[in-house]
Amino acid sequence: MASGGVILSNSFSFYQKRIVMSSRMQEKNGGASIPHVLSVAGSDSGAGAGIQADLKACAARGVYCSTVITSVTAQNTVGVQAVHAVPEDFVAQQLKSVLSDMQVDVVKTGMLPSVGVVKVLLQSLTEFSVRALVVDPVMVSTSGDVLAGPSILSTFREELLPMANIVTPNIKEASALLGGIRLETVADMRNAAELLHALGPRVVYDTGFSLGENLLQNGNVLVKGGDLPDSLDAVDIFFNGEHFYELRSSRIKTRNTHGTGCTLASCIAAELAKGSPMLTAVRVAKRYVETALEYSKDILIGNGIQGPFDHLLRLKSGSQSFHRKDAFNPSDLFLYAVTDSGMNKKWGRSMVDAVAAAIQGGATIVQLREKDAETRDFLETAKSCLAVCRSHGVPLLINDRVDVALASDADGVHVGQSDMPASVARTLLGPEKIIGVSCKTIEQAQQAWIGGADYIGSGGVYSTNTKANNPTIGLDGLKTVCSASKLPVVAIGGINASNAGTVIEMGLPNLKGVAVVSALFDRENVLAETKKLHALLMEASSSKIQ
Numbered sequence: 321m322a323s324g325g326v327i328l329s330n331s332f333s334f335y336q337k338r339i340v341m342s343s344r345m346q347e348k349n350g351g352a353s354i355p356h357v358l359s360v361a362g363s364d365s366g367a368g369a370g371i372q373a374d375l376k377a378c379a380a381r382g383v384y385c386s387t388v389i390t391s392v393t394a395q396n397t398v399g400v401q402a403v404h405a406v407p408e409d410f411v412a413q414q415l416k417s418v419l420s421d422m423q424v425d426v427v428k429t430g431m432l433p434s435v436g437v438v439k440v441l442l443q444s445l446t447e448f449s450v451r452a453l454v455v456d457p458v459m460v461s462t463s464g465d466v467l468a469g470p471s472i473l474s475t476f477r478e479e480l481l482p483m484a485n486i487v488t489p490n491i492k493e494a495s496a497l498l499g500g501i502r503l504e505t506v507a508d509m510r511n512a513a514e515l516l517h518a519l520g521p522r523v524v525y526d527t528g529f530s531l532g533e534n535l536l537q538n539g540n541v542l543v544k545g546g547d548l549p550d551s552l553d554a555v556d557i558f559f560n561g562e563h564f565y566e567l568r569s570s571r572i573k574t575r576n577t578h579g580t581g582c583t584l585a586s587c588i589a590a591e592l593a594k595g596s597p598m599l600t601a602v603r604v605a606k607r608y609v610e611t612a613l614e615y616s617k618d619i620l621i622g623n624g625i626q627g628p629f630d631h632l633l634r635l636k637s638g639s640q641s642f643h644r645k646d647a648f649n650p651s652d653l654f655l656y657a658v659t660d661s662g663m664n665k666k667w668g669r670s671m672v673d674a675v676a677a678a679i680q681g682g683a684t685i686v687q688l689r690e691k692d693a694e695t696r697d698f699l700e701t702a703k704s705c706l707a708v709c710r711s712h713g714v715p716l717l718i719n720d721r722v723d724v725a726l727a728s729d730a731d732g733v734h735v736g737q738s739d740m741p742a743s744v745a746r747t748l749l750g751p752e753k754i755i756g757v758s759c760k761t762i763e764q765a766q767q768a769w770i771g772g773a774d775y776i777g778s779g780g781v782y783s784t785n786t787k788a789n790n791p792t793i794g795l796d797g798l799k800t801v802c803s804a805s806k807l808p809v810v811a812i813g814g815i816n817a818s819n820a821g822t823v824i825e826m827g828l829p830n831l832k833g834v835a836v837v838s839a840l841f842d843r844e845n846v847l848a849e850t851k852k853l854h855a856l857l858m859e860a861s862s863s864k865i866q
């Protein structure tokens with residue numbers, strides 16, 4: 321093993337210590353140890369790069385991230401307006417605070433604005449051991465502003481790189497570290513990777529796992545070719561001292577690339593903290609950045625030439641999600657239209673037309689119940705119907721398929737007793753989406769509440785041909801379920817214009833409406849049938865529904 325590493329390689333290795341310590345802590349606190357990256361970097365007020373990018377990248381990759389701030393920049397999508405370096409002794413204090421208390425797996429460095437800060441960091445790493453050091457040798461911001469001057473280059477070369485398990489320069493940084501050599505082709509990048517490897521890093525990365533999996537690896541270099549001229553692909557060169565890997569991906573056309581370098585390095589650190597081998601960590605990180613860029617390619621933040629991207633894949637420019645209705649409103653259950661593609665096909669209309677007609681007729685919520693659709697078709701239908709529903713402020717739920725609900729960004733799901741449990745669906749969908757659960761018994765109603773459901777669908781109240789082998793619970797069964805729960809309830813099964821009034825007139829306080837399939841969609845005129853049922857429900861409920 322090469323010397324000078326940040327991993328303590330004495331007989332009682334750091335990782336063994338860590339296991340003993342963390343199991344002790346677990347005994348004490350009853351907790352599990354969490355993969356942990358410490359980011360030592362500058363703050364970007366625009367939050368596209370630097371510490372802010374590192375925090376978001378680690379959060380997105382499921383890793384805890386602590387921070388040591390080396391510098392505070394006044395920065396936006398136009399450029400860097402001002403830089404305020406944090407005093408070196410205060411950087412040292414932050415390092416001590418984190419490293420003396422928390423079990424850091426991997427340190428990732430970004431902007432290190434002075435020789436003194438590098439030395440402070442290296443000193444801390446001799447006092448507190450970690451499993452790996454990822455060095456992103458930040459020198460120039462993406463807007464072209466200098467973040468670490470030439471005076472620091474020799475310290476990077478002679479002191480920092482030899483301590484790193486991986487160094488991740490872009491073309492400009494690789495060139496600067498190598499005395500200004502020209503880097504214009506992939507062959508130049510390979511050459512640079514080899515030269516940088518010769519400078520260091522030589523440290524072996526220890527995955528920290530048991531002997532069989534403990535693939536000791538040489539120090540590593542990743543030269544990022546994103547700025548390579550005339551290249552259709554984004555090509556990065558990874559060199560581990562023995563083999564070169566050309567990691568290619570198609571170039572994503574977007575202005576939103578600010579912070580890609582910080583993010584890539586943080587993601588590598590996060591994957592290493594989870595125990596991935598180095599090449600796997602690099603591949604995962606590259607794929608993650610590509611995914612985030614692709615997702616964010618059209619978002620618009622700031623007026624400058626280079627915008628940030630969305631690490632958590634949540635922001636959508638001009639998205640329908642901005643226009644989503646507020647939290648679930650139980651009165652939306654009033655007239656619940658549940659689709660059936662067989663019925664709509666039989667009457668020669670598309671699902672979107674059927675949904676639009678139902679909404680026009682007064683449907684207050686829609687569920688896509690497509691039992692035989694191909695997943696791809698179901699997703700497309702969901703997206704089209706969602707556009708119609710959103711434009712009318714009507715929630716759209718997906719029957720059974722949490723994946724389709726997630727992918728289409730529908731308002732929620734309806735699940736039954738043999739579908740995904742509500743609690744799991746809630747974890748996947750988050751707190752804002754609507755979850756309905758089918759219940760026929762008191763126990764099921766109680767469980768729906770515990771599982772985080774927003775409403776209960778209860779039936780079949782009457783016999784139905786739409787759902788095979790579905791036991792009829794009758795009005796008594798509906799009453800039992802209603803009285804067993806605080807949740808709002810919608811009645812379903814064989815409900816039509818001739819019996820809906822009877823259901824509503826029971827006056828059950830939490831019964832908020834009726835859900836209907838065939839009485840709306842197994843009819844020639846969806847609009848007319850929905851209007852008729854809506855009028856009838858209005859009439860019946862004028863004194864009953866609260």
Ligand SMILES: Cc1ncc(COP(=O)(O)OP(=O)(O)O)c(N)n1
Pocket residue numbers: 656658687689719720734735736737738739756757758776777778787810812835
């Ligand atoms: C509003 C509403 N209530 C009940 C159901 C039935 O759901 P489930 O029991 O999962 O049966 P399928 O609809 O999946 O056959 C529902 N879909 N909607």
Ligand SMILES: Cc1ncsc1CCOP(=O)(O)O
Pocket residue numbers: 779780781783784785786787790812813814815835836837838839
């Ligand atoms: C999905 C479902 N769950 C209980 S009954 C039923 C079918 C309702 O269809 P219809 O309104 O045509 O009776």
Ligand SMILES: [Mg+2]
Pocket residue numbers: 719720734735736737739
């Ligand atoms: Mg179901």
